[in-house]
Amino acid sequence: MLRDDPLLRQVWQQLGSPSGCCVTGGYVRDRLLGRPSSDLDLTIGGDVDEAKRQAKQLALALSFRAHLIGTAPHQVWRIETPALKVELWPLGGLSREEDIRRRDFSCNALSWELPDGPLVDLVGGFDDLHHRRLRAISRANLEDDPVRLLRAPRFLAQLPDFALDDRTRSWIEELAPSLARAPRERVGRELLTLLRGPRASRGLAECLELGLFVHAAPDSCSVDSRWLRTHLETADTLGNRGPAGVPAARSRSGTGGDSARLAFLFRGWGIPGDGVIAPYAWPKTIRENALRAASLLDEARAAVDGPPADRRELAWRAGSAFPPLIALAAAVEPQHSGWRRWRRQWSRDPAALEQPQALLTGTEVAEFIGVEPGPGLGGIVRGLLRAQIRGEVRTRGGAVKWLGDLP
Numbered sequence: 001m002l003r004d005d006p007l008l009r010q011v012w013q014q015l016g017s018p019s020g021c022c023v024t025g026g027y028v029r030d031r032l033l034g035r036p037s038s039d040l041d042l043t044i045g046g047d048v049d050e051a052k053r054q055a056k057q058l059a060l061a062l063s064f065r066a067h068l069i070g071t072a073p074h075q076v077w078r079i080e081t082p083a084l085k086v087e088l089w090p091l092g093g094l095s096r097e098e099d100i101r102r103r104d105f106s107c108n109a110l111s112w113e114l115p116d117g118p119l120v121d122l123v124g125g126f127d128d129l130h131h132r133r134l135r136a137i138s139r140a141n142l143e144d145d146p147v148r149l150l151r152a153p154r155f156l157a158q159l160p161d162f163a164l165d166d167r168t169r170s171w172i173e174e175l176a177p178s179l180a181r182a183p184r185e186r187v188g189r190e191l192l193t194l195l196r197g198p199r200a201s202r203g204l205a206e207c208l209e210l211g212l213f214v215h216a217a218p219d220s221c222s223v224d225s226r227w228l229r230t231h232l233e234t235a236d237t238l239g240n241r242g243p244a245g246v247p248a249a250r251s252r253s254g255t256g257g258d259s260a261r262l263a264f265l266f267r268g269w270g271i272p273g274d275g276v277i278a279p280y281a282w283p284k285t286i287r288e289n290a291l292r293a294a295s296l297l298d299e300a301r302a303a304v305d306g307p308p309a310d311r312r313e314l315a316w317r318a319g320s321a322f323p324p325l326i327a328l329a330a331a332v333e334p335q336h337s338g339w340r341r342w343r344r345q346w347s348r349d350p351a352a353l354e355q356p357q358a359l360l361t362g363t364e365v366a367e368f369i370g371v372e373p374g375p376g377l378g379g380i381v382r383g384l385l386r387a388q389i390r391g392e393v394r395t396r397g398g399a400v401k402w403l404g405d406l407p
Contacts, residue, residue, distance in 0.1 A: 001031055001032065002023075002028065002031060002032075002112045002117065002119065003115070003116050003117060005031065007038075007040075007084075008023055008040075008112075008114055008115065009114070009115050011040060011042075011058065011086060012114040012115050014057065014058045014061040014062070015042075015044075015054045015057060015058050015088075016053075016054055016057055017115075018044055018045075018054060020044065020045050020096075020113070021042055021043070021044050021113070021114045022042065022043045022096065022111045022112060022113045022114065022120075023040055023041065023042055023111070023112050023114060024041055024042075024043060024099075024100070024103075024108075024109070024110065024111040024112070025041035025103070025108050026039055026041065026108060027039060027040050027041065028110045028111065028112055028119075029107045029108055029110065029125075029129065032110070032126075032129055033129065033159075038083055038084050038085065039085050040084070040085065040086045040087070041087050041089060042086065042087065042088050042089065042114075043089045043090075043091055043096070043099055043111070044088055044089070044090055044091065045090075045091055046090055046091070046092070047090050047092050048068065048072075048075045048076075048077070048090045048092075050090065051077055051088050051090040052066075052077070054077075054088060055077035055079065055088050058079055058086060058088070059079045062079055062081055062084070062086075063081075064079055064080065064081050065079070066078070066079050067079075067080075073092065075090075076088060076089045076090070077090075096111065096120070097122060099111075100120065100122050100123065101122065101123065101137060101138075102137075102141060102144075103137060103141065104136065104137065104141060104142070104145075104148040104151055105125075105128075105134055105135060105136055105137065105151070105152075105155065105168075106123045106124050106125040106128045106135045106136075106137055107125050107128050107129050107133075107134065107135075108125070109121075109122070109123050109125050109137060110125045110126060110129075123137050128165075132159075132161050132162045132163060133162065133163060133165055134152060134155055134156065134159070134162045134163065134164050134165060134168065135165035135167075135168050136148075136152075136165070136167075136168040136171060136172075139171045139175075142171055142172065142175055143175060143178070145182075146175065146178040146179045146181060146182040147179075147182045147183070147186045147187060147190060149172050149175055149176060149178070149179050149210075149212060150179060150182075150187060150190040150191070150194075150207070150212055150216060151190060152164060152168065152172055152206065152210070153194060153202075153203040153204070153206035153207045153210065153212065154190050154193055154194040154197065154203055156199070156202055156203050156206050157194045157195075157197030157198070157199050157200050157202055157203025157204075158193075158197040158198070158199075158203075160198060160199040160202060164206070169210065172210045172212070173210055173211055176210060176211035176212050176215055177211075177215055178215075179212055179215040179216055180215040180219070184218075184279035184280045184281070185279065185280060185281040187216050187280065188279075188280030188281050188282055189281075191216060191265065191280075192258060192261065192262070192282065194207075195235060195238070195258075195261040195262070195264070195265065196258075196261065198236070199236060200235035200236055200238075200261075201232040201233050201234075201235045201236045204228065204232055204235055204268075205229075205232055208225060208228065208229065213225065213228070213268075217269050217272075218269070218272055218276040218277060218279075219276075220272065220273075220276050221269045221270050221272045221276070222269075222270035223268065223269055223270060224267070224268055224269070224270050225268070227267065227268060228267075228268035231264075231332055234264060234328075234331040234332050235261070235264055237331045237334070238257060238260045238261045238264055238327060238328065238331050257324075257327070258282075258283075258286050258290075259286050259289040259290045259293060259321065259323075259324035260290070260293065260323075260324035260327040260328050260331075261290075262282060262286065262287065262290035263289075263290040263291070263293035263294040263297070263324050263325070263328045264294075264328055264331075265290075266290055266291055266294040267294045267297060267328075271291070271294050271295050272291075274287070274288065274291055277291075285320075288321075289320055289321040289324055290321075290324060292318060292319070292321035292325070293318065293321045293324040293325035293328055294328070296314065296317065296318055296321070296325055297325065297328055297329060297332070299314060300314060300318075300325055300326070300329045301329055301332070301333060304329070304336060304338040304339065304342060305338060308345065308391075309390040309391055309392075310390075311342050311345060312345070312353060312389050312390060312391070313386060313389055313390050315342075315345070315346050315353045316353045316354075316356065316385075316386075316389045319353075319354045319355070320354055322346055322350075322353070322354070323343075323346075326339055326342060326343050326346075353389065356385065356388065356389060358381070358384070358385055358388070359384070359388055359393065359395065359396050359398075359399040360384065360396060360399045360400075360403075362377065362378075362381050365377065365380060365381050365384065365403065368400060368403050368404075369403055369406065380403075380406070384399055384402060384403065387402055
């Protein structure tokens with residue numbers, strides 16, 4: 001299978017056909033499992049400067065740039081296209097055996113020398129693949145990099161038919177508090193990848209059982225484990241077409257399903273402030289829409305059966321976060337038929353609710369009521385816009401009358 005893999009041979013040739021170049025990690029695992037993959041980890045002799053020429057050569061062939069990521073002595077070259085991600089790992093002074101034995105799980109430590117093999121398995125990874133077993137290579141490897149603790153539930157979310165080895169489970173439970181010291185940016189990547197898995201609910205359940213969830217959260221969070229356990233299955237439908245038929249969370253701002261996934265996470269974290277989750281380095285727009293959706297979830301569940309004016313107002317307040325809000329609400333309460341109706345109401349003219357054109361400008365409002373610019377005027381302008389959204393004011397004349405009726 002790996003010998004006949006056209007992608008591996010093509011990338012190897014574009015690198016200049018270097019000897020001793022191996023593909024390892026998730027690509028080998030997934031291809032042996034018959035799963036598609038477009039994420040290549042390649043090891044190559046020499047240091048990071050010596051690998052630069054091959055990285056630049058591959059980047060030129062793919063018409064993308066090569067970026068040096070990480071910190072010494074663990075720097076790697078990354079070339080990422082919309083269809084392919086390649087990371088080139090210089091071994092430096094490490095032997096191939098040392099590189100294999102320092103990895104996280106046995107199923108990720110299989111190595112194939114390009115282009116024709118052989119397959120190298122020094123830690124029993126092939127047998128673990130056969131038995132669908134997720135097993136850490138050593139406790140020390142988990143201690144050295146606490147982010148690896150979070151990879152266990154992440155892999156279980158991606159590989160639903162795998163089971164966690166008992167000894168590995170005990171190691172992770174013992175080491176769970178060390179996750180609190182791990183770089184938040186890397187923790188953020190692991191969490192989002194977990195939430196994108198086909199069985200995100202299983203990954204989250206394992207996070208809770210292993211004691212990782214609380215240590216992955218910001219220190220100041222009030223983690224709501226009970227809410228999360230009650231709604232675990234919700235995570236499997238977010239970003240897709242949910243049980244209520246509500247499409248993936250998308251809006252004109254292009255936030256996609258990740259906003260709904262993170263909104264679910266933030267609700268489980270007790271809706272933290274933006275400042276404490278910024279270090280996780282999720283894209284700002286996605287993060288902000290997720291926070292707004294999480295904070296409005298309970299209001300949405302109360303308003304879904306309310307008057308159309310209440311639903312329009314809440315959609316306006318949600319703004320670009322409305323699609324992930326409805327996706328999350330529909331996943332939490334899939335039996336309710338009102339989510340489709342509400343989304344149709346929004347989809348008829350989303351711009352009118354996300355960024356409505358005010359009937360009167362702030363300057364005009366100030367002139368009509370004789371108020372100087374400031375917080376007071378801002379509150380009146382927003383109140384008028386709210387009345388407009390609710391359908392209580394429909395014309396400029398109606399807006400002037402509304403201002404005249406103010407106490």
